[in-house]
Amino acid sequence: MVATGHTNFYRELEPDAADALRSLGVVRRYPRGSALFHERQAPDRVVVLMTGIVKLSSISEDGREVLLALRGTGDLLGELGALDGHPRSATAVALADVEALVVPAGDFTGFLERHPRAAVLILQMLSRRLRDADRKRIEFTAQDSMSRVASRIVELAERFGEEDDGTVRIDLPISQEELAGWTGCSRDSVVKALQSMRGLGWIETDRRRIVVRDLDSVRRRSE
Numbered sequence: 087m088v089a090t091g092h093t094n095f096y097r098e099l100e101p102d103a104a105d106a107l108r109s110l111g112v113v114r115r116y117p118r119g120s121a122l123f124h125e126r127q128a129p130d131r132v133v134v135l136m137t138g139i140v141k142l143s144s145i146s147e148d149g150r151e152v153l154l155a156l157r158g159t160g161d162l163l164g165e166l167g168a169l170d171g172h173p174r175s176a177t178a179v180a181l182a183d184v185e186a187l188v189v190p191a192g193d194f195t196g197f198l199e200r201h202p203r204a205a206v207l208i209l210q211m212l213s214r215r216l217r218d219a220d221r222k223r224i225e226f227t228a229q230d231s232m233s234r235v236a237s238r239i240v241e242l243a244e245r246f247g248e249e250d251d252g253t254v255r256i257d258l259p260i261s262q263e264e265l266a267g268w269t270g271c272s273r274d275s276v277v278k279a280l281q282s283m284r285g286l287g288w289i290e291t292d293r294r295r296i297v298v299r300d301l302d303s304v305r306r307r308s309e
């Protein structure tokens with residue numbers, strides 16, 4: 087997998103803390119396409135992804151599904167609701183078969199009180215997510231459609247790509263509509279951006295697959 091600065095919450099826990107957290111939860115399996123939780127639901131549990139990939143999305147005022155983020159192995163879901171008690175701000179759906187540790191919200195907050203290092207990891211994770219959200223807002227106002235699409239391809243390659251003979255293969259069932267919502271572009275703009283990058287020889291696309299042939303060029307275009 088391509089190197090990335092992403093924080094893996096579960097992997098970075100100290101061994102005793104990881105064991106303590108696991109003892110509080112139940113391991114559940116979610117087949118591809120199933121929801122782990124829904125937007126506006128009560129924040130009754132926190133989810134630690136052990137394997138698999140999940141998309142977080144929300145419904146816009148005009149009824150469109152907007153992709154907010156993707157989460158992978160070791161990531162934490164639902165921690166904000168556990169901390170502030172507010173309803174879910176997004177729906178979490180498995181993009182591949184998922185195995186997850188499900189911990190009751192109250193038990194999770196008690197865990198953080200007993201393991202301050204884990205609480206610091208939460209703060210660091212939330213800080214990175216806030217910085218990422220700020221960066222995306224700047225992209226939406228300062229970059230053209232192709233740059234925004236290139237930024238998301240770089241993110242996908244770094245987080246979920248598999249290196250294969252000098253290329254990076256991204257196997258994720260993300261539609262062009264979802265990519266459009268994630269980048270704040272129209273679907274037509276996404277289609278044109280992908281066509282341009284294919285024409286330049288930077289990427290190849292297939293059904294729910296992107297092969298990045300020139301990641302450096304895509305990265306430069308994203309800046």
